[in-house]
Amino acid sequence: MSYLMSNYTPLAVTFIKGSGCHLTDDKGETYLDALCGVGVTGLGHAHPEISKAIQSQSQQLLHTSNWYHIQHQETLAEELCKLANMDGVFFGNSGAEANEAAIKIARLHAHANQIDKPVILTAKQSFHGRTMATLSATGNPKVQAGFAPLVSEFIHVEFNDINAIQAHQNNSKITAVMLEPIQGESGVIVPDANYLNQVQEICQKNNWLLILDEVQTGIGRTGKMFAHQYNHITPDVLTLAKGLGNGVPIGACLAKGKAAKLLTPGTHGSTFGGNPLVCRVALTVLDIIKQDNILNNATHMGEYIVASFADKLKSVDHVLEIRSKGLMIAIELTKDCSQLLQQALDKKLLINITGQSIRLLPPLIINKDQADEMINIICELVSAL
Numbered sequence: 001m002s003y004l005m006s007n008y009t010p011l012a013v014t015f016i017k018g019s020g021c022h023l024t025d026d027k028g029e030t031y032l033d034a035l036c037g038v039g040v041t042g043l044g045h046a047h048p049e050i051s052k053a054i055q056s057q058s059q060q061l062l063h064t065s066n067w068y069h070i071q072h073q074e075t076l077a078e079e080l081c082k083l084a085n086m087d088g089v090f091f092g093n094s095g096a097e098a099n100e101a102a103i104k105i106a107r108l109h110a111h112a113n114q115i116d117k118p119v120i121l122t123a124k125q126s127f128h129g130r131t132m133a134t135l136s137a138t139g140n141p142k143v144q145a146g147f148a149p150l151v152s153e154f155i156h157v158e159f160n161d162i163n164a165i166q167a168h169q170n171n172s173k174i175t176a177v178m179l180e181p182i183q184g185e186s187g188v189i190v191p192d193a194n195y196l197n198q199v200q201e202i203c204q205k206n207n208w209l210l211i212l213d214e215v216q217t218g219i220g221r222t223g224k225m226f227a228h229q230y231n232h233i234t235p236d237v238l239t240l241a242k243g244l245g246n247g248v249p250i251g252a253c254l255a256k257g258k259a260a261k262l263l264t265p266g267t268h269g270s271t272f273g274g275n276p277l278v279c280r281v282a283l284t285v286l287d288i289i290k291q292d293n294i295l296n297n298a299t300h301m302g303e304y305i306v307a308s309f310a311d312k313l314k315s316v317d318h319v320l321e322i323r324s325k326g327l328m329i330a331i332e333l334t335k336d337c338s339q340l341l342q343q344a345l346d347k348k349l350l351i352n353i354t355g356q357s358i359r360l361l362p363p364l365i366i367n368k369d370q371a372d373e374m375i376n377i378i379c380e381l382v383s384a385l
């Protein structure tokens, strides 16, 4: 009997340690991790430099409070702002909290512009988190089921359909558009190359904030530090989490220009957000990404993996399409494939199944041999389906 609430249905395996791209269970079996704790441990498990940073920081200072200056937080804020061309950062502990901050900023933006009952446009099939505001923002009825009344006012529009956003231009209550540059949880849905540029144009014309949720796509996952850099745009608000801490809980809401000035003393906060430990780790993550040319590896391994799948699966009829950007990859099938989760686990490979898609978020440090192992197992399973 478990004393845990039953909101998860874990597979029958318990990992007790990890190293690089691999995990080891309590029976001593080793697995290739092609999921990374859902896009978190991009730099691999037990990275020596990250372990060293955790150890050293834990011996110095874990926590004070945001009522005092925190040196690593200031440094991390500066580095993130320089990387993303932003002006200010609020630190929380998760993606949902980063998005909560973004939603609060959008509301403040509205009230500063005399909009009493602001509306935020978000996308159908999006995922923004599990808190009340972020599940209300999420465009998936399954995530919202049972939790009414939801936080108002979110309007969910078709993703990758610029007309669906344009259609709201005369709605004077709209204050922001909130989107994932690539929808992750709904199965790596990659929009048209200029979609975000068009959305930004509409936002700028109407004084709406463009909020990009890069909780999953950020920190190198797509081969660039941030996915929106493919579009050469800068959003007004940008949210990050997952890969930023490589396993320690951190979320960040970055903002630019007027949006960066809306949170004023007393309007928002978090006890743990931006503590010395997590900020030191995130700084180490950013250093490693730069030093080890991780973005380059993510781009090239992503291309290699997708080209290999395309080649090896070309004559498998039930493969509908392969979608990807960097190391965010989905193979959509024409039939149910939920059994592949356990079958892959039996072959010591960790993957995710989303609807009829196999979703892969391999480590950003994956090498060719590890990629080949993953490709071979998946092609074998898919072919036999």
Ligand SMILES: Cc1ncc(COP(=O)(O)O)c(C=O)c1O
Pocket (backbone or CB within 6 Å): 038, 093, 094, 095, 096, 097, 099, 127, 128, 129, 130, 180, 184, 185, 213, 214, 215, 216, 217, 241, 242
């Ligand atoms: C795009 C996106 N936003 C927000 C979240 C929520 O992040 P967290 O689980 O850290 O609250 C997720 C988590 O999967 C996500 O993929």
